[in-house]
Every structure is written in structure tokens, then in C-alpha cells.
Amino acid sequence: MSPVRALQEALAGEHAAVYLFGVLGGQVSRSEQAPLADLISTSYATHIARRDELNDLVSAHHHAPVAAAPAYRIPGDVGTTAGARALALRVEERCLALYGQTVESTTGTDRAWAITALRAGAVDVMSYGARPTDFPGMTWS
């Protein structure tokens, strides 16, 4: 995979993550589920920052950053605490795989960004119930 393609896929993932954490932020009651609401709020801010950084990285290659979709279908029921946590976990795990793919497909500044995102994302995913693994963000073929 080309470096730009990997960055674009990671960026598309961040667009989706920003959208989904935005939706989750509106679903989870801050008064009734303050810890989860805080987590989601932090994740939302984190993915906005990564989206913006990826925009810059793609632009540095003289390519147009991929745009966000107008909307994303929400899989599952996010109206419950368990459903919201499950979706958050799924999004974080998917982003982690994309960071791993970006490490693999890039070099230099782009890879440094991806390694940082991979390491931070590996810890972030545990906030939603994931356990430590031996090779986060990696799927062996």
C-alpha cells in the first residue's frame, strides 16, 4: 500500500471516529454516567486532533485529504451503556489497526506519527474494556 493511501485510510477512519464519538457524546448522560461521558469526551477530542494531524500529513504529500462522509450508519444499539461502550471499543480497535497499517506503509515523519498514534491508541482502547495483547494493532496473515 502506498504511504498516501495508508494515510488517507487512517484519515477516513478518524472522520468516522469523530462522527461516532460525537454521536456517543450525545447519547451518554453526563449526569448519570459521568465516567463514561468523560471518556467519550476525551476520545472525541483525541480523534479530532488525529484527524487534523492526518489532514496535514496528507497535504504535505500534495494530495487532497479525503473528506468525511455526510453521515455514518451506527451499528448496534448505542442507547445503553453497554452498547455505547461496545461501539467505542470497536471504533478504537479499528483505528488501532489502521495506525498499524500506517506504520507498515510509511517512513519518516509519517511513520513517527503512526507509531505515536499506535502506542497511545493501544492504551486508549483499554479504557473501553480491552485487555493487553501481545501485538496491538497487528493482525497476522
Next chain:
Amino acid sequence: MPSPRFLLSRRSALRLLATSAVASMTLSGCSTADTSTTVSQPDADLPAAREAIALTRAGIALITATTARHPALRGELASLLAMHHAHLRRLRTLDASGTPATPATKPVPAAADAALTRVRTAESARATRLDALALAAHSGGFARMLGAMAAAVDQHLAVLPR
């Protein structure tokens, strides 16, 4: 000036988005793009593979010495130790040449909390070095593996009691 061939039109951007990983997950249930990898390591990465093996063996030696001195820490360090063994198994598929001597470890502190702090500090340094090796790796797959190893250390440190 960018090459027009690589400029994304809105249509191609949307097509890329529609086939990309998280977007496809959310747009069509859970059919995710394949992000799997096969790790191979060119000769140029052999010194890095050997260093990663040495780092991992040092981690195993430190935890083994620590739990020998403080058996009560075995449970807390079991997962970290298992992770190092998993890393070593993978690394040996890249460099099966010989078995180096077991690295020497400094004496383990007498106090358990000091011993745990020492493990934490050493693991943190190990992750930093793996990060640097990943950045410099010639093979993308090998870089991903080293980055994942650093991330795994971070995960295990996050659940290690302070």
C-alpha cells in the same frame, strides 16, 4: 506541483472513504478492510532484529530475577512475562541464529515496590528503544511489528500496579 494522477477528486475521495476501514464498518455492518500483515525482514534489518531479541531477553531476565526475589509479584508480572515470551517467539522466526547468553541483571531491590518500579522503568526504556527501531526499520512489516511490541509494553504498564 502535485501530480494530477494522485489528486483525489470528490468522487474518488468518496469512493476511497466508502471502501476504507472504519467507514465500511459503520456503513455496511462490520465488513472491515483487511489490515493484516506478513512480517519479513530484509538483511538490513538483521541488527535491529537482534537488538529487539536482546531487549526482550533482558526483559525476561529482569522479570525472572524480580519474581525469584519477590514471589508475591509473580501474579502481577505474569502477563508482562508472557508478552515477552510471545515477542521472543515471533522475533526468533526472523533471526534463528543461535541463542545468546542470558543477560546479566543487577541485584533486585529488597523492597517489592522498589523492584516493581525498577521493572516499570526498564520496560518504559525498552518501549522507547523499540519505538526507535520501528522508526528506522527498512521493512514496513517489521516496523509494524516493532511498533506493536512497544504498544504492547505500554498496555501492560498501564495495568501494572503502581
